[in-house]
Amino acid sequence: MKLQQLKYIVEVVNHNLNVSATAESLYTSQPGISKQVRLLEDELGIQIFERSGKHLTQVTSAGEDIIRISQEILARVESIKAVAGEHTHPEMGTLNISTTHTQARYALPDVIKGFTARYPKVSLHMHQGTPTQMSEAIAKGTANFAIATEALHLYQDAIMLPCYHWNRSIVVPKEHPLAQKGKISIEDLASYPLVTYVFGFTGRSELDTAFNKVGLTPRVVFTATDADVIKTYVRMGIGVGVIASMAIDKEQDEDLVAIDASHIFGASTTSIGFRRGTFLRSYMFDFMERFAPHLTRPVVEQALSLKSSSEIEEMFKDIELPVR
Structure with a gap:
């Protein structure tokens, strides 16, 4: 059993069982990887991958355990290299x-x-x-x-x-009705189309939670992973922006009004x-x-x-x- 073989099977999984893509990423040949995988399976007496013709179709149940342990071994190898680097060139x-x-x-x-x-x-x-x-x-x-x-x-x-x-701010153009309002409520937000983060990004779940608590559904009309993109669409009038307060740039965003929303959303x-x-x-x-x-x-x-x-x-x- 060689470390190279363990690296190959881990990388094959990382590349969705595409041996050709794995070979390209490792600067080696597809037949070379296939051969080493077979040699490892023969040595262990067990299949790591299921096949259909020449193609790998899925990882076997035993293969899942072998892959997991291989990942741990390779991580330990990297730790050994890191220890050496810490002592030689800190x-x-x-x-x-x-x-x-x-x-x-x-x-x-x-x-x-x-x-x-x-x-x-x-x-x-x-x-x-x-x-x-x-x-x-x-x-x-x-x-x-x-x-x-x-x-x-x-x-x-x-x-x-x-x-x-951190918490959030509401961003709108200066001429927007919310820009003239004192303290904004979640009911105010519910009456406007919203532009905010994609679910799973930058605390988006807190926005949905806040609306759910009061029995409202946010009317999200546009989502993005990038606060700068969100602000661009706010400027276009697509909707009211809800972004991280840290994403407000006082110089670049002077055409927008930022309103603190920490009383609406949980931190x-x-x-x-x-x-x-x-x-x-x-x-x-x-x-x-x-x-x-x-x-x-x-x-x-x-x-x-x-x-x-x-x-x-x-x-x-x-x-x-x-x-x-």
């Missing part, structure tokens, strides 16, 4: 972050600026995606950190640490997540503290020692998080 390495547009555009720029100045030899890569894609990224090891508001519930081995609370919490068992480099601890000052190395290490997400939630319940 200020060199790579940091992959998976997040949403709102975090990348409004929450992270100052953090990234300070981090890259402190660690010029660390290669930093940011990937924008959905909560599902972020879950997959930390599960597969293609991202070191995922920064999200919606819980990454699809991946049970993710450790999620709360970073800050959301942004967290940073990573795979349990990951070896965290010193610069990774530093990044977390820059993003969320209460996440000092001792605090993170204490959270790492806990066995469940409920224990982590209990640990942070008395820590006052910043509000953005």
Whole structure:
């Protein structure tokens, strides 16, 4: 059994059982991957994949267990490399972050600026995606950190640490009737078409929850993953915008009126997540503290020692998080 074989079967699953796409991503040949998969199956005496002709059709029940263990082994191999890097070149390495547009555009720029100045030899890569894609990224090891508001519930081995609370603002053109109103109620919002985030993004669930509590249904006419896109359609008169308050740019959005909506919607919490068992480099601890000052190395290490997400939630319940 070779590590290369384990990597091949994991990558085949990551590429939806498409051996050709797997070979292309690994810069190798399709026959070479097929041969190594067969050799591994022969050695184990069990099928990892079911086939129809030359095509892989699904993972067998035994294969699912083998894939899971292979992912854990490959993650450990990466941890060994990280340990070596920490001792030989502590200020060199790579940091992959998976997040949403709102975090990348409004929450992270100052953090990234300070981090890259402190660690010029660390290669930093940011990937924008959905909560599902972020879950997959930390599960597969293609991202070191995922920064999200919606819980990454699809991946049970993710450790999620709360970073800050935030709420929403209503945005309308200056001539809109709501711009002249004092305090806006949820009933006011219900009478207008809304432009907001796609469900599953940037705390969208809180909007639906608020309307459901009072027996109303929001008339959402346009959704997007990007607050800047939402503001563009507000300017076009498509509807009333509901976006994260941090996404208001006083200079670029001076043509819009932003109205605080924290009395209408419950606050959301942004967290940073990573795979349990990951070896965290010193610069990774530093990044977390820059993003969320209460996440000092001792605090993170204490959270790492806990066995469940409920224990982590209990640990942070008395820590006052910043509000953005």
